[in-house]
Amino acid sequence: xxxxxxxxxxxxxxxxxxxxxxxxxxxxxxxxxxxxxxxxxxxxxxxxxxxxxxxxxxxxxxxxxxxxxxxxxxxxxxxxxxxxxxxxxxxxxxxxxxxxxxxxxxxxxxxxxxxxxxxxxxxxxxxxxxxxxxxxxxxxxxxxxxxxxxxxxxxxxxxxxxxxxxxxxxxxxxxxxxxxxxxxxxxxxxxxxxxxxxxxxxxxxxxxxxxxxxxxxxxxxxxxxxxxxxxxxxxxxxxxxxxx
Amino acid sequence: xxxxxxxxxxxxxxxxxxxxxxxxxxxxxxxxxxxxxxxxxxxxxxxxxxxxxxxxxxxxxxxxxxxxxxxxxxxxxxxxxxxxxxxxxxxxxxxxxxxxxxxxxxxxxxxxxxxxxxxxxxxxxxxxxxxxxxxxxxxxxxxxxxxxxxxxxxxxxxxxxxxxxxxxxxxxxxxxxxxxxxxxxxxxxxxxxxxxxxxxxxxxxxxxxxxxxxxxxxxxxxxxxx
Numbered sequence: 001x002x003x004x005x006x007x008x009x010x011x012x013x014x015x016x017x018x019x020x021x022x023x024x025x026x027x028x029x030x031x032x033x034x035x036x037x038x039x040x041x042x043x044x045x046x047x048x049x050x051x052x053x054x055x056x057x058x059x060x061x062x063x064x065x066x067x068x069x070x071x072x073x074x075x076x077x078x079x080x081x082x083x084x085x086x087x088x089x090x091x092x093x094x095x096x097x098x099x100x101x102x103x104x105x106x107x108x109x110x111x112x113x114x115x116x117x118x119x120x121x122x123x124x125x126x127x128x129x130x131x132x133x134x135x136x137x138x139x140x141x142x143x144x145x146x147x148x149x150x151x152x153x154x155x156x157x158x159x160x161x162x163x164x165x166x167x168x169x170x171x172x173x174x175x176x177x178x179x180x181x182x183x184x185x186x187x188x189x190x191x192x193x194x195x196x197x198x199x200x201x202x203x204x205x206x207x208x209x210x211x212x213x214x215x216x217x218x219x220x221x222x223x224x225x226x227x228x229x230x231x232x233x234x235x236x237x238x239x240x241x242x243x244x
Numbered sequence: 245x246x247x248x249x250x251x252x253x254x255x256x257x258x259x260x261x262x263x264x265x266x267x268x269x270x271x272x273x274x275x276x277x278x279x280x281x282x283x284x285x286x287x288x289x290x291x292x293x294x295x296x297x298x299x300x301x302x303x304x305x306x307x308x309x310x311x312x313x314x315x316x317x318x319x320x321x322x323x324x325x326x327x328x329x330x331x332x333x334x335x336x337x338x339x340x341x342x343x344x345x346x347x348x349x350x351x352x353x354x355x356x357x358x359x360x361x362x363x364x365x366x367x368x369x370x371x372x373x374x375x376x377x378x379x380x381x382x383x384x385x386x387x388x389x390x391x392x393x394x395x396x397x398x399x400x401x402x403x404x405x406x407x408x409x410x411x412x413x414x415x416x417x418x419x420x421x422x423x424x425x426x427x428x429x430x431x432x433x434x435x436x437x438x439x440x441x442x443x444x445x446x447x448x449x450x451x452x453x454x455x456x457x458x459x460x461x462x463x464x465x466x467x468x469x470x
Binding site: 077 | 270278285
């Protein structure tokens with residue numbers, strides 16, 4: 001009897017296995033890389049009705065975030081400023097700039113500006129700004145260097161894993177409360193004596209002498225001290241902390 | 245056969261990478277959600293738009309004659325807290341008393357309706373630097389950064405006119421604005437407005453103190469510098 005299967009079909013199963021393996025790996029690699037907020041959210045930079053430049057207002061003019069986002073310390077929601085806040089200055093500054101025409105229209109007609117929302121947690125998640133910014137977490141940890149953005153974009157993934165990464169080990173993100181809106185703050189800038197006298201010494205260096213003003217504190221030391229002094233304990237294992 | 249597969253595979257990978265790009269690439273397209281689950285629930289979030297109300301805004305103004313949560317009823321101290329034995333309203337209230345308007349009837353009052361403490365002045369310093377310093381400058385000399393960009397005729401808070409101005413009138417300026425200065429009432433809580441005024445008074449004092457009035461330690465510090 002003649003061969004039903006030609007000779008080349010002997011290695012066909014191996015070839016199929018190789019192809020399936022390669023394809024399967026490529027698909028899971030692609031899913032791992034693309035099907036995550038690190039890809040879908042980070043970099044989202046919608047066109048706004050007015051290309052509001054944070055770098056000009058915060059970086060160049062030195063404005064504080066809370067001039068515009070005025071309720072971020074007292075509310076869960078960080079408010080987008082009203083048209084009037086812009087008109088405090090732009091009734092006089094750049095009065096003829098065509099980029100600002102929507103603001104002037106909104107001021108004249110009373111219709112609110114329609115900014116495009118960039119950061120949006122899922123509706124089943126409880127998130128509260130005031131719980132974070134009053135506990136030493138700076139805007140920069142969650143929104144990136146907004147003070148250098150010409151147009152705001154999504155800088156951090158804001159996935160559940162990302163929230164938990166910080167909640168499990170908050171000491172890498174904490175700083176004294178008067179530096180929350182200073183996005184350029186560096187731990188080295190902190191005055192050692194002032195810090196130690198208000199918040200105490202880092203828990204693992206109780207015996208060290210911090211009287212030399214040349215000592216520079218590290219983020220670890222500052223964070224560990226604040227976690228200890230403020231009894232920071234974010235929800236990490238308790239699902240109901242965020243899914244209420 | 246395997247060769248064709250690998251050529252197709254490599255072409256496919258390259259085209260996916262070209263089309264989808266890399267993590268962190270800037271894009272104006274909204275984030276893709278393959279399984280939306282309950283990520284968008286039919287509820288109104290703060291400051292969102294509404295298709296139901298004719299003005300398109302989900303935030304509503306209080307209906308006449310109603311009182312929003314957190315506000316007090318005129319004449320009542322719903323949210324009053326006892327501080328040092330006296331009852332004081334907190335936060336945003338709308339009762340037309342001196343604390344909320346800076347006026348007694350039609351005349352501006354002078355003096356503070358709350359106790360001026362070290363903490364209040366410090367709070368005022370923080371709020372002044374956030375809200376006022378961009379125009380009026382850190383010391384109130386009308387040399388804030390925006391004066392270089394076209395905001396004209398900013399009032400100098402060190403002027404005798406402002407020094408002798410009743411506290412209540414400054415309160416009214418913060419709340420409702422004055423000529424070319426906008427209203428800050430919607431952004432600054434009532435207590436913070438009084439805190440800012442206490443800090444402005446401290447700033448004014450700081451520019452006209454006689455050496456003899458300083459505490460002994462500060463006098464020494466000054467002498468050692470001369």
